[in-house]
Amino acid sequence: MPVAAPEIDAQYRVLREGAGLLDRSERARLSVTGSESAEFLQGQLTNDVEALAIGGGCYAALLDRKGKIRADMRVLRAAEDDFLIDTEQEAGELVLAHLSMYKVGRDADVAGAGAEERLLSLLGPQASKVLGIPLPREHDHRSVVIAGAECRAVATDLGADLFGPAAGFDAVRAELLERGAEPIGSEAAEIARVEAGRPRLGHEIGPGTMPQEAGINDRAVSFTKGCYIGQETVA
Template sequence: MDPASVVAPSALLSRPGAVPGAGVDAAVAAHYGDPMREQRLLGEGLAVVDLSHRPVITVSGPDRLSWLHSLTTQHLTDLTPRVGVESLVLSPKGHIEHALHIVDDGERAWITLEPGTAPALVDWLNRMRFMLRVEVSDVSDSYAVLGEPIGAHSIGSEPLAWVDPWPGPVGDTALYGPAEHPAAGRAWRELIVPRADLVDAVGDRHLAGLWAADAERVMAWRPRLGLETDHRTIPHEVDWLRTAVHLHKGCYRGQETIARVHNLGRPPRRIVFAHLDGSGHVLPDPGTPLVAGERAVGRLTSVARHFEEGPVALAVVKRSLPLEQTLDAQGVAVAQTVIVAP
């Protein structure tokens, strides 16, 4: 990992009971001692999630929106101030490289990213500036992110916030999952606050860890970069067109793949929601292969324990896998629910 992408532990890890996350999430808490209670509080709008390991970059200058529009998958030229959108940066072959949570304040675009991805994105954006009036800055040392349900109590003046558009649909796009989505009405946002004020921004509210937030995300069938995606993932496979891809905007890198798959066929893989057999004490880890008989057909991508639904997961499988097929993940039975149809 690039040393510039290593994030210092959050100040909120000093809270009683805090247990650090793993991997790219090690700088914030997985939970604070009672993950199930944290989930319930989060669902009731009484808790906030420390996402201060998410990098924050800004793009300023009069050309910022038209420039970002030309480089990414979403329509951004007429973006209304303080309206959150998401967009993707694709490879020339249409594979997902970056997921951008964007909110513009009228003077600059604020973008939050997955942990560890800022150096590569900032470097690429700077190489794409040419003679345009834009300036890219990594402000992660000065600003931090908190996640919360919309309507949750906030301390002090209302901060800048990115409101998650999932499950949309947003704009001129296509649905690869169901039109009647289980996450309809979902209300989630990311607050962008001065890092020095992180503890004060939480105030006396309850803290919920990433385990609670991930359980909510899995139940919403919401993909996360680096978990539901790998170096070959195209947006159609994980139903990401619904909120992040505009189908009839100007050219951008990777657009040919978006159009070809949408117009001529189906993606080679598909995301599914899964219930896991919870009779054992240990659940398989993300990345565990999924097997049908003796044949590998995919992998678990996100695994969570939901306080009502029990062990649940997201997985990516081969398109040809029969819909009724029960799968195995290292001895744990996995029942699939279709998201992207084959």
């Protein structure tokens, strides 16, 4: 049901002045582990995954052989041989199937996170204050304990995301609200996303879109790394 305009106005004000809290657990999350996980992802995705430091991350895309976007995602390096992938719900099965097929013969395990993990987004200038830790660069991430639950906090362009166990989800959410976050809806968050100029799969990015057409080359494409699927028409 659409949110009434006055309510959206109030939520938008929170996004501009405070910290809005939104449940985004519907997004798909995968893990890629193993001694060849970095090399494997390097040959599948558009960005330089091998160059990531532990605690760092990047935005990347999975292309078809004609250079068109099949999925976009956030890739986080949790350890030397441990990567986390966060993508749109509609792309989750596609990415899982693709990586599972192409990993044959490599020491790389691909698995979906399932319902064991949840995602909360803190959006707005007070996000870091509510979270209680600084996250200076987009995609930087670190472990943080909230309401007794160990979570992973990830810097975003509009605030921070918090990945945590489903078992402690309600307590984590309650703690963030106690610290000053205010609940918002997806409609207000979409307004902020569009204003920030960040295209989204299923909206501005469609099945026939190339990275340069979507305006994501500067964030998602490395022009110095080795070969990957679709590279010939992109880089």
